[in-house]
Amino acid sequence: MSETKFTCCICGKEVAEYGNDPWPIKEDGRCCNYCNWTVVLKERNRLSELNRKKNNG
Numbered sequence: 901m902s903e904t905k906f907t908c909c910i911c912g913k914e915v916a917e918y919g920n921d922p923w924p925i926k927e928d929g930r931c932c933n934y935c936n937w938t939v940v941l942k943e944r945n946r947l948s949e950l951n952r953k954k955n956n957g
Contacts, residue, residue: 908932910939 909929
């Protein structure tokens with residue numbers, strides 16, 4: 901996968917990088933590295949923690 905310009909589906913900025921999967925924040929598109937670290941990964945961690953608590957009673 902090569903770097904290309906795209907518009908981040910979360911913040912709307914045009915960036916030139918590889919892009920990241922924005923799930924669970926958005927279903928479609930690519931997000932920039934900044935949004936991936938500050939929004940997407942935090943939400944994935946939150947969901948993982950909820951799932952862990954649910955499964956451990």
